[in-house]
Amino acid sequence: MTTPAxxxxxxxxxxxxxxxxxxxxxxxxxVRTIVLALIAPVGAVIFAIAASxxxxxxxxxxxxxxxxxMWKQAGKPTxxxxxxxxxxxYYLSAVAVSIGFRMNLFNIGVEGQYGMAALGAAYVGxxxxxxxxxxxxxxxxxxxxxGAAWAGIAGILKVTRGVSExxxxxxxxxxxxxxxxxxxxxxxxxxGNNIQTKTISSSGRIPGFAxxxxxxxxxxxxxxxxxxxxxxxxxxxRTRFGFRIKATGLNEEAAVASGVNVKRLTLIAMLMSGAxxxxxxxxxxxxxxxxxxxxxxxxxxxxxxxxALLGRNSPIGMALAALLWSFLGQSANQLDFIGVPxxxxxxxxxxxxxxxxxxxxLVRRYRLVLQQKEVAARLRTPGxxxxxxxx
Amino acid sequence: xxxxxxxxxxxxxxxxxxxxxxxxxxxxxxxxxxxxxxSVRRGTVHAIVGENGAGKSTLMKMLYGMQRPDEGEIRIDxxxxxxxxxxxxxxxxxxxxxxxxxxxDNFTVLENIILxxxxxxxxxLNFAAARKKIRDxxxxxxxxxxxxxxxxxxxxxxxxxxxxxxxxxRGARLLILDEPTAVLVPQEVDELFDNLRELKSEGLTIxxxxxxxxxxxxxxxDITVIRRGKTVGTADPKTVTSRQLAEMMVGSELPSPExxxxxxxxxxxxxxxxxxxxxxxxRAVLSDISFDIHAxxxxxxxxVEGNGQGELVQxxxxxxxxNSGKISLNGVDITRLSTRGRRVAGVGxxxxxxxxxxxxxxxxxxxNRILGHSDSEPNIRGPLIDRAAARRDTERIVREFDVxxxxxxxxxxALSGGNQxxxxxxxxxxxxxxxxxxxxxxxxxxxxAQAAIWxxxxxxxxxxxxVLLISADLDELIGLSDTLQVILRGRFVxxxxxxxxxxxxxxxxxTGASTGAVA
Numbered sequence: 001m002t003t004p005a006x007x008x009x010x011x012x013x014x015x016x017x018x019x020x021x022x023x024x025x026x027x028x029x030x031v032r033t034i035v036l037a038l039i040a041p042v043g044a045v046i047f048a049i050a051a052s053x054x055x056x057x058x059x060x061x062x063x064x065x066x067x068x069x070m071w072k073q074a075g076k077p078t079x080x081x082x083x084x085x086x087x088x089x090y091y092l093s094a095v096a097v098s099i100g101f102r103m104n105l106f107n108i109g110v111e112g113q114y115g116m117a118a119l120g121a122a123y124v125g126x127x128x129x130x131x132x133x134x135x136x137x138x139x140x141x142x143x144x145x146x147g148a149a150w151a152g153i154a155g156i157l158k159v160t161r162g163v164s165e166x167x168x169x170x171x172x173x174x175x176x177x178x179x180x181x182x183x184x185x186x187x188x189x190x191x192g193n194n195i196q197t198k199t200i201s202s203s204g205r206i207p208g209f210a211x212x213x214x215x216x217x218x219x220x221x222x223x224x225x226x227x228x229x230x231x232x233x234x235x236x237x238r239t240r241f242g243f244r245i246k247a248t249g250l251n252e253e254a255a256v257a258s259g260v261n262v263k264r265l266t267l268i269a270m271l272m273s274g275a276x277x278x279x280x281x282x283x284x285x286x287x288x289x290x291x292x293x294x295x296x297x298x299x300x301x302x303x304x305x306x307x308a309l310l311g312r313n314s315p316i317g318m319a320l321a322a323l324l325w326s327f328l329g330q331s332a333n334q335l336d337f338i339g340v341p342x343x344x345x346x347x348x349x350x351x352x353x354x355x356x357x358x359x360x361x362l363v364r365r366y367r368l369v370l371q372q373k374e375v376a377a378r379l380r381t382p383g384x385x386x387x388x389x390x391x
Numbered sequence: 392x393x394x395x396x397x398x399x400x401x402x403x404x405x406x407x408x409x410x411x412x413x414x415x416x417x418x419x420x421x422x423x424x425x426x427x428x429x430s431v432r433r434g435t436v437h438a439i440v441g442e443n444g445a446g447k448s449t450l451m452k453m454l455y456g457m458q459r460p461d462e463g464e465i466r467i468d469x470x471x472x473x474x475x476x477x478x479x480x481x482x483x484x485x486x487x488x489x490x491x492x493x494x495x496d497n498f499t500v501l502e503n504i505i506l507x508x509x510x511x512x513x514x515x516l517n518f519a520a521a522r523k524k525i526r527d528x529x530x531x532x533x534x535x536x537x538x539x540x541x542x543x544x545x546x547x548x549x550x551x552x553x554x555x556x557x558x559x560x561r562g563a564r565l566l567i568l569d570e571p572t573a574v575l576v577p578q579e580v581d582e583l584f585d586n587l588r589e590l591k592s593e594g595l596t597i598x599x600x601x602x603x604x605x606x607x608x609x610x611x612x613d614i615t616v617i618r619r620g621k622t623v624g625t626a627d628p629k630t631v632t633s634r635q636l637a638e639m640m641v642g643s644e645l646p647s648p649e650x651x652x653x654x655x656x657x658x659x660x661x662x663x664x665x666x667x668x669x670x671x672x673x674r675a676v677l678s679d680i681s682f683d684i685h686a687x688x689x690x691x692x693x694x695v696e697g698n699g700q701g702e703l704v705q706x707x708x709x710x711x712x713x714n715s716g717k718i719s720l721n722g723v724d725i726t727r728l729s730t731r732g733r734r735v736a737g738v739g740x741x742x743x744x745x746x747x748x749x750x751x752x753x754x755x756x757x758x759n760r761i762l763g764h765s766d767s768e769p770n771i772r773g774p775l776i777d778r779a780a781a782r783r784d785t786e787r788i789v790r791e792f793d794v795x796x797x798x799x800x801x802x803x804x805a806l807s808g809g810n811q812x813x814x815x816x817x818x819x820x821x822x823x824x825x826x827x828x829x830x831x832x833x834x835x836x837x838x839x840a841q842a843a844i845w846x847x848x849x850x851x852x853x854x855x856x857x858v859l860l861i862s863a864d865l866d867e868l869i870g871l872s873d874t875l876q877v878i879l880r881g882r883f884v885x886x887x888x889x890x891x892x893x894x895x896x897x898x899x900x901x902t903g904a905s906t907g908a909v910a
Contacts, residue, residue, distance in 0.1 A: 238775050239764045247762055254708055257748040259731030259765030293498060358728040368753070368804055375797055375805040 040363045041310060041317070044356035045324070050353045052344055061340050069338055070331035070345075077213030079330055084218050087326035088225040089283050089297075091319055093304025095232050096147075096277035098313035100165075102236065103249040105269055109154060109169025110277040111301025112176030113147040118281025119180050119197070120146035122292030123187050125285075126198030135204040138285060140224070140279070145280020148271045150176065155270030159263040164272065173301075184294065196293035206286040221283035228276060233315040245269060279303065308354050312360065325349060408433040408565055408596035409454070409485075414463030416449055424449050424889070425620045427463070430567075431613070436587055436597045438607040438628075441617035441640055447540050447600050451567055454598070455487045456480035467565070469885050485862065486563025488554045489895070490570040501525060501538035503513055510789070528559050533589045548579035552586065567598045572606055604633035604639070605898065625674050654687035655873050659722075659828050660857040661707075666716030668702050668881075676702045677881040684874075689848070689858040691872030691889065693865065693897050699881035700861045701743065704830050708740055708861070709733050721825060735766050739819035743830035743861075745808070750817045752804040756796060757785040759803050760818055771901045783883065788817035793843055809840030816844050820851050827851065830861045845871060865894040877901055888889055 053063050073079050093110055102109040107113075108301050121143035154172060157163040188195045208217025236242040248255040248262055256262055280300050285292060306323055311318030332345030411429040416799045431437040441447050445848055451457040454465065457475030464471045465767050474480045477487070494503050497573045501518065504525055522538050529536045534552045542553065551571060558566055572580045587597055587610060601607050605626065607614060613627040616639040624639055638828075661684040668677040675805045677699045684690040694700055705711035707718060709730040716724045720736055728736070736799065742748035750759055761770045769780040792813045796806055801809055812833070819827060829848065833841040848871060852858060862868050867873060869889045877885040877900045885900040 238778075240771055240774055240776055243758075243761055243765050243776055246754070246758075247751055247765075251747070253747050254749060254751060254762065256730070256740075257708065257742050259729065259734040259766070261729060261731065334467075368802060371801055371805040375801055385890055 002342070036363055036367050040359035041312075041321075043334075044113070044352050044359050047355045047359075048348050048351040052348045055347060056340070058345060059340075064180055065338055066335065066340050066344070069334050069340075070328075073331040073334040074327050077211055078216050079333075081211050081214055082217045083323070083330040084222070085283065085287075085328060087319075087322040088219060088222055089280060089300055090303055090307050091225055091324050092228060092276060092283075092320035093280045093300045094307035094311060094318040094322060095228055095304075095315075096273050096280065097301075097304045098308040099245075099269055099273040099313075100231070100317060101249075101308055103245045103269055103314050104252070104263065105266060105271065105273075106166045107151060107154070107169055107173050107273045107277075108166055109151060109176075109301070110273070110280065110304050111299070112169070112173035113150045113274045113277035113300055114280035115298070116150045116182050117143040117147035117278030117297075118285055118296060119183060119187075119292050121202065121278070121282055122197040122285055123207070124233050125200040125204045126291070128204060129201050131203055133203075134341035135201075136206060136286065139200070139204055140170045140282065143278040143282050144275040145278070147280075148275040151270050151277065153275020154266045155274075159267050177204065181294070184292070194293050194295065196291045198291070199288070200290045203288055205288065208287050217287070219283040221287055223281070224279070228279065229315045229319060232276075236315075273344050280304070306349065309353060310356050324352075338369065399661060406433045407431060408467070409598075410466040410469075411450070411454070412464045412466065413650070414453065414460045414465065416448070416453060416458065416460050423620055424453070424460075427617070427620070427622050429615050430714060431596055431598060431624060433596050434591055435612035436591055436595050436610055438599045438611035440600075440602055440607055440614060440636060445617045445640070446619055446620035449620075451487070451569055451598075451600060454480070455485060455698075456823065472550050472706055478675045481561050484562060484564040485567065486558030486560055486561060486565070487567045488551070488571060490573060492550050492554055494553060496543040499538065499541055500536055500540050500542060500545075500553050500556075503542055503553055504538075504827060505758050506560055517710060524560065525556060526739060528556055531593060532559065533586060546579075548575060548582055551575070551579075551583065553588065553884075555590075563595045564594075565598070567600070569600050571599070572601065574691075575695075576843055580606065586670060603635045605793065605895075607636070609623045620784050650860070653873070654853050654855075656686040656688075656855065658686045659683045660686050660688075660720065661859070662717075662719045662720075663707070663723075664717045666706060666718070667701075667714045668701070668706060668711065669714050671683075675881055677706070679888045680881075680883060682876065682883070684859060685859055686825075686856040687852055688873045689700070689871050691853055691860045691868040691875045692878050693864070693875060693901055694878035695866050695901050696863060698878050700830070700878060702881075703878075704740075704743070704828055704859075706862065707733075707828055709870055731766060737825035739813075739824035739827040741815055741829040743829065743834070745811055745815055748809060750803045753802050756789070756794075756799040756801060756803060756814060757782045759814060760785040760788065762818075764818065764822060784821065787823065788814060792817035792847065799892075809836035812836045813840055813843065820847060820856075824851075824856060825831070827856055827858045831858070831863060833864065833867060836845065841867075854885060865897050869894060869897065 056063055056066055074083055083288045093114065096110045096113070097107055121139045124142040125135070125139040128138065131138070150172065151169070154163075154168040157168050158165045185194050185195070188197045206220040208220050209222070211218055234242075236245065244255065244260045244265055246263055247258065248260055252262060281292075283297060284297065289296070303325060307318055307321045310324070311321035328345040328349055332342040335344065337340045407430050409429075409431045411427055414427045415425050416423040427446070427450060429437075429439070429450075439447055439450070449458065453460050453474075456477045456479045459473070459475070465474075466472065467485070472479075472483055474483070474485075480487075495506065498506070501521055505516075505521045510520050510524075525536065525538045528534065529538075532555075534553055534556055536549070536556055540549075542550065545553070555566065562682075571583060575583060584606075587599070591599060591612075594829065599607070599611060608631065610630075611628045611680060614628055614631070614636070616623050616626065616636065618640055646736045657726060663683075664681045666677055666680040667675060669677050680699075680703065682690065692700060692703070702711060706713045709725075709728060709732070713726070716726070717724060720733070720738065723736075725733055725736060734740075746752060750761075751762055754762075757778075757779075761776065763771055765776070769777065769784050771777055772780075782799060787848065788794065789799060790797060794806070794810050794813045794817065796810060803814070806814070810836075816832065827848070832846050832848065836844070845867070848858060858871075860868065860871055875887040875889050875892065875897070876883045877887065877897070887897055887900065
């Protein structure tokens with residue numbers, strides 16, 4: 001039997017070695033791809049600004065005043081440092097959430113995981129005196145282990161009993177709040193009307209970076225946050241493990257057929273997510289408060305879910321989203337002084353999220369249709385229909 | 392081909408229940424419909440036949456309001472209609488019986504039938520009225536349904552009748568049956584055909600979609616053949632032969648999948664002994680299956696879908712746990728090995744449903760190249776993915792397997808079915824597999840891609856590959872296999888010699904009509 005004469009196949013891109021780096025990049029990331037990637041988040045932010053402007057206008061506020069106040073506020077040194085510090089915390093939380101998101105695993109429990117982990121790290125750190133740099137390392141490990149263990153409960157329930165991780169992590173959040181409070185009473189000491197863990201000695205603290213014009217320092221934890229981001233990027237895009245996570249997220253049935261042990265991967269992803277969640281409370285603990293108390297910041301785990309969504313689980317995207325989130329939160333502090341309710345920032349955050357989720361879905365569908373059309377157009381050269389030689 | 396005449400739009404005024412005139416539907420990248428013309432006489436069974444992927448389902452979706460034609464017209468009782476949703480189609484008296492049943496197991500027949508159009512008075516369900524209506528339907532059309540039986544206790548044939556009753560309950564005068572016999576055993580097929588004749592005699596019109604030609608000839612009054620999205624002709628079931636129909640379906644001449652040179656070696660590659668699998672109710676899905684596949688041998692399994700083939704494939708791939716038995720690959724016991732371990736040991740897998748089990752539709756072609764091969768060269772470098780090498784190898788597959796694509800960065804979703812399948816075949820034949828499990832390797836692909844895939848399987852066989860071939864296409868099975876087994880209700884019931892057996896003989900063995908050695 002002879003095979004039919006091949007049709008004129010549309011030219012494939014030449015082999016990479018024939019092209020310069022710039023050409024290769026252009027071929028792999030055409031302008032359209034980049035535009036499509038940016039249009040959803042940028043559009044959502046513009047939409048949110050317009051929506052908040054409408055609300056402000058309805059309330060009789062001066063739009064220009066509000067936006068200039070917010071912008072100026074973020075430019076002041078102290079506020080700028082606060083913004084960066086807060087963004088780094090948000091970022092860690094978002095990375096923790098996104099590890100699960102990548103494989104359609106919804107870890108809603110970062111909130112509880114980081115709470116337990118911060119308490120654990122503060123307690124362990126407070127027990128140690130001396131030890132040099134190992135003191136910090138032990139604190140980090142303590143935070144990650146506690147976070148991973150707490151998330152691991154949901155992971156084990158999921159793979160052994162099929163319990164939805166959404167439900168179990170939400171319930172574990174409630175347990176964490178009360179258990180944390182109980183443990184704090186048992187482990188901590190009362191000072192004034194606050195209960196706190198033993199203060200961490202100097203070797204267990206991470207020194208900050210000075211920023212001119214303010215006494216407030218940028219947390220030294222920034223370096224660790226950047227390393228987490230780079231590590232996350234590398235894991236997801238470059239490793240076999242990351243490929244399996246991606247494959248499972250895109251099509252679990254195909255992943256199973258291709259040899260992915262989804263249960264094991266689920267457990268590992270949950271543990272990793274929890275370990276990163278365990279770092280969320282540490283920038284403030286090791287860079288500012290040096291002790292865990294009831295006044296520690298809450299709500300970071302939930303913010304992380306929104307930021308991961310806005311940043312599309314991308315290491316860079318989530319960093320930008322964390323900065324935006326933190327900018328809105330910090331700059332709104334000043335609004336009370338000009339008689340504008342600061343809740344407008346929360347409204348903007350909410351509108352951005354809603355808009356971006358819708359916009360991403362629209363862009364995703366549009367991109368696929370566009371690609372199908374393009375492929376169909378490139379291949380329109382009609383091939384022979386059924387003229388096959390039969391031996 | 393005296394029995395075959397070209398499709399012409401029938402003379403207006405004839406008593407036509409439904410007429411499709413010049414309908415065209417375009418989709419990016421897939422075969423759709425182009426200038427389809429069909430005229431269905433009232434009170435007849437009209438069969439629409441065509442290969443998988445010929446455009447039958449697109450046509451049905453348009454008739455049932457799930458999609459809208461780009462051009463052309465659908466006329467019901469002579470009047471043009473434009474359905475925007477299945478609800479419109481139902482209102483116009485068109486009902487669809489899907490291939491896969493859409494029934495709630497823990498509901499009774501009655502509850503399933505009325506679900507979505509519950510009769511009520513003042514907000515209270517009126518079961519008595521529904522029960523009476525269902526009993527009436529059941530006697531009028533000979534459906535023999537007990538309204539109060541739980542659906543989970545019903546067999547496949549009964550379930551199908553519930554689906555039909557569901558459609559009739561909503562007042563359908565035109566029934567579309569999409570591959571209704573795919574899931575039925577022979578007696579059930581006969582019963583279904585009796586039901587269809589009953590419906591016909593009551594004046595209902597039936598559109599029967601199938602690619603099983605013998606069935607079509609036995610039940611239909613008219614036949615329309617679709618090929619590559621076009622209506623290529625009509626045929627009279629009283630005079631046409633299945634061979635003639637098949638030729639209309641695939642073009643002037645059938646491509647032949649024949650492999651006649653003997654490449655079977657002595658070495659046993661896959662050895663399965665006493666494999667038994669039970670479903671959750673403890674019923675045996677596979678009973679004591681044993682066979683060997685040698686190097687260079689294509690081992691074909693024929694059978695009506697749902698007789699244990701799917702479970703066998705899953706067990707061999709390690710996706711499904713088995714109750715007892717032993718599986719060895721090249722003499723090594725792999726019974727307890729994970730799917731990943733079996734992949735690494737050299738088992739390639741072309742899954743039955745490429746989109747659900749074989750591809751990451753939204754990922755690029757080169758990422759799809761890595762799927763299932765993320766533990767083997769050339770895709771990896773230690774624990775890392777070697778992107779450059781994976782991309783290079785994807786370009787090789789695109790070239791050697793003639794995957795029609797503008798590049799390897801497009802999403803797999805953008806390719807047509809045949810090209811997706813060629814990519815999968817190329818991937819699974821890469822890296823020197825020792826065993827290829829090929830389930831429906833050419834389902835839904837065009838004839839050109841089919842011939843190419845056959846060629847590649849033949850070449851790999853010649854170089855010593857063992858192949859387990861499961862296919863619904865009997866010509867493919869007969870043409871490619873060196874050994875043929877017939878599976879029925881989880882057992883091998885007959886063996887056939889592919890050199891001498893005919894599709895007809897094989898087909899009758901599949902229904903249990905003959906056992907032992909066929910031909």
